[in-house]
Structures are given as C-alpha cells and as structure tokens.
Amino acid sequence: MKHLRSLSYVAEIARSGSIRRAAEVLHIAPSALTRQVQELEYELGTPIFERLAQGMRLNAAGELLVRHIRDQLADMERVRSQIADLSGVRRGHVALACSQAFVNQVVPEEVELYRGHFPQVTFTVQVRDHVQAVAALAAFEADLALVLQPPPSSDLQVLFACRQPVCAMMRAGHALAREAGPVRLRDCLAHPLALPDRSLALRHHLDRALARTGAPPPAMESGSLEFLRELVLREEVVSFQVPSGIPRDPRLCARPIDARDLDTMAMILGQFRGRMLPVAAAKFADQLASSLNRRYGAAEAGDPAGPAAPRPAPA
Structure with a gap:
C-alpha cells in the first residue's frame, strides 16, 4: 500500500504539472514529494520528468510509468470494492462524466435509485461534454461517461448506445407551441434563437443544419443549457435540446425537429477500453444501461451510434 501511495504521488504531479501544486493537493511538504520522485527515479535508473521553468512534464519513460500507475490504482479500487462485497457491505465509489443534457433528470434519478440499494457507495459527477468526457476516461478521472455525440476514439468502449432527436424548445405560450408533432427548422428560424455555444456537441450538430438554411446569428449563445432553459421561459426565443435534457415542466413545450x-x-454510455471497472461502477453501469434501454431503446444494428458493445461481467 505504501508503494501505491508513492505511485499516486507521481500521478498527481503529472496531473498538476508541478511539485508545488501537487503538494498542495496531497497535503504534504514539497520537499517530501521531491524526495519521493528522486527515490523512484533512482529505483528505475532514469528520470521520469522533464524539469522546466514553469513546472514538471512527463518524459517518455514517465508516460509509460503513469499509464502503469493508473492501471494499478484502478485495480486496487476494484479489489477494495470486491473485498467490501465479500463482507456483504456494498461500498465503493463511482466517478461519472456526463453531458449537461443528463444532469437534470437522468443522472440524479439513477444515482438516487442506486444509492437506495447501496447507500454507502459514493459518487462524483463531472459535467463534461463529449471531448472532455472521453479525455476524463483516458485519464482515469472517470469510470464511466454518458455523453452526446462523442468523437471517434479507439479508447472508448461502448456499453450502451441509442439515438435521440433534437427538439425545438419554447415556452408553453409560444406561437410554435400551438401545434404538436415535428416542426420544420425554417419555422424555428422565424423566431429569435438561443443556442448552446460551440463548446457543446449539440451546437456542432445544429450548425451543420443551420448552415444550409442561411440562418441569422443567434440572439443568445451560452455554454449553460440550464441558462438557455430559463431564458426560454422568459422570452419568445426558441432553443434546442434532446428529450433527456428537457425537464418535466408544464411551462415548457418541446417539438422534435423534422427528420428532413x-x-x-448519438447518446453513448461508455468506459475506457480494456479497463476492468471497480465493482460499484460496474454495477451502476449495468443499472444505467438497463434504464436507458427502457427509456430510449438501444441502437439498432447499422446505426451510426453503434450497437451496444458487450462488456466483461464484473468479478
């Protein structure tokens, strides 16, 4: 365990980029942290960091070592979870990275359900969009990612996949709310638009369609979907969201954009490929995938989201 602690110190230095910042996070003296690095480099017979004026950066040997360290720490967390299971006490921790579209209803409901069965399991939920969520998996900062339209990545192992339509969202008294069913994009453009900004996958998806229509500049842009929902309730604007991101609020109306x-x-639940998840995370992934399948249905064969990939059952 002491050896693992020393390895975790190296991983934190790599993440923080400096001895000083890592020491603050770890609550140990910078001099003690420096000694740990020096001793490890002596054991390995090679430096693992480049010492720069602005901090510390992993060299090639360090990159290999940190990859090994992350595997070791993840395996230890999994063993801890399995030991807890042996005693009949369900403990553990689940780290989830998810798009904003899932923080209003889906994730809170699933966490509540899981903790109702296993109240001693703790959670960290990071709100990160498609690119950042996949990066969090690769850095072992998250066990699972639930995201919209993630970029192609060989590191992403898909546990569940489905499709969601994009909906025009407006307040209940809006002119577009007088009819039900799909709405044409050109009808939405007759009103001021409140769009997610380009940090979000939803905006990139919309931009391709808006570019074909010669749409005017949006009246409002924001990286906060919650802000855009609040603005919709206050102004005659139209915003866009997938169904999972639209709260159950009678003041809101949502109509799917016509498929033409x-x-x-694509809505994807995934993990880092090849990683054996801790028991708590694996069980939560099973629950979440099952629930998403009931809510939205799995992707069909040949779907661009890709079929849900099989995952080794937790030990």
Missing part, C-alpha cells in the same frame, strides 16, 4: 432537416444525435 436534422438527424438524431
């Missing part, structure tokens, strides 16, 4: 104008979006 805009494709559906």
Whole structure:
C-alpha cells in the first residue's frame, strides 16, 4: 500500500504539472514529494520528468510509468470494492462524466435509485461534454461517461448506445407551441434563437443544419443549457435540446425537429477500453444501461451510434 501511495504521488504531479501544486493537493511538504520522485527515479535508473521553468512534464519513460500507475490504482479500487462485497457491505465509489443534457433528470434519478440499494457507495459527477468526457476516461478521472455525440476514439468502449432527436424548445405560450408533432427548422428560424455555444456537441450538430438554411446569428449563445432553459421561459426565443435534457415542466413545450432537416444525435454510455471497472461502477453501469434501454431503446444494428458493445461481467 505504501508503494501505491508513492505511485499516486507521481500521478498527481503529472496531473498538476508541478511539485508545488501537487503538494498542495496531497497535503504534504514539497520537499517530501521531491524526495519521493528522486527515490523512484533512482529505483528505475532514469528520470521520469522533464524539469522546466514553469513546472514538471512527463518524459517518455514517465508516460509509460503513469499509464502503469493508473492501471494499478484502478485495480486496487476494484479489489477494495470486491473485498467490501465479500463482507456483504456494498461500498465503493463511482466517478461519472456526463453531458449537461443528463444532469437534470437522468443522472440524479439513477444515482438516487442506486444509492437506495447501496447507500454507502459514493459518487462524483463531472459535467463534461463529449471531448472532455472521453479525455476524463483516458485519464482515469472517470469510470464511466454518458455523453452526446462523442468523437471517434479507439479508447472508448461502448456499453450502451441509442439515438435521440433534437427538439425545438419554447415556452408553453409560444406561437410554435400551438401545434404538436415535428416542426420544420425554417419555422424555428422565424423566431429569435438561443443556442448552446460551440463548446457543446449539440451546437456542432445544429450548425451543420443551420448552415444550409442561411440562418441569422443567434440572439443568445451560452455554454449553460440550464441558462438557455430559463431564458426560454422568459422570452419568445426558441432553443434546442434532446428529450433527456428537457425537464418535466408544464411551462415548457418541446417539438422534435423534422427528420428532413436534422438527424438524431448519438447518446453513448461508455468506459475506457480494456479497463476492468471497480465493482460499484460496474454495477451502476449495468443499472444505467438497463434504464436507458427502457427509456430510449438501444441502437439498432447499422446505426451510426453503434450497437451496444458487450462488456466483461464484473468479478
């Protein structure tokens, strides 16, 4: 265990980029942290960091070592979870990275359900969009990622996949709310638009369709979907969201964009490929995948989201 602690110190230095910042996070003296690095480099017979004026950066040997360290720490967390299971006490921790579209209903409901069965399991939920969520898996900062339209990545192992339509969202008294069913994108453009900014996958998906229509600049842009929902309730603007991101609020109305104008979006639950998840995370992944399948249905064969890939059952 002491050896693992020393390895975790190296991983934190790599993440923080300096001895000083890592020491603050770890609550140990910078001099003690420096000694740990020096001793490890002596054992390995090679430096693992480049010492720069602005901090510390892993060299090639260090990159190999940190990859090994992350595997070791993840394996230890999994063993701890399995030992807890042996005693009949369900403990552990689940780290989830998810798009904003899932923080209003889906993730809180699933966490509540899981903790109702296993109240001693703790959670960290990081709100990160498609690119950042996949990066969090690769850095072992998250066990699972639930995202919209993630970029192609060989590191992403898909546990569940489906499609969601993009909906025009407006307040209940809006002119577009007088009818039900799909709405054409050109009808939305007759009103001021409140769009997610380009940090979000939803905006990139919309931009391709809007570019074909010669849409005017949006009246409002924001990286916060919660802000855009609140703005919709206050002004005669139209915003866009997938169904999982639209709260159950009678003041809101949502109509799917006609399929002739805009494709559906891929919704992916995934993990880092090849990683054996801790017991708590594996059990939560099973629950979440099952629930998402009931809510939205799995992707069909040949779907661009890709079929849900098989995952080794937790030990």
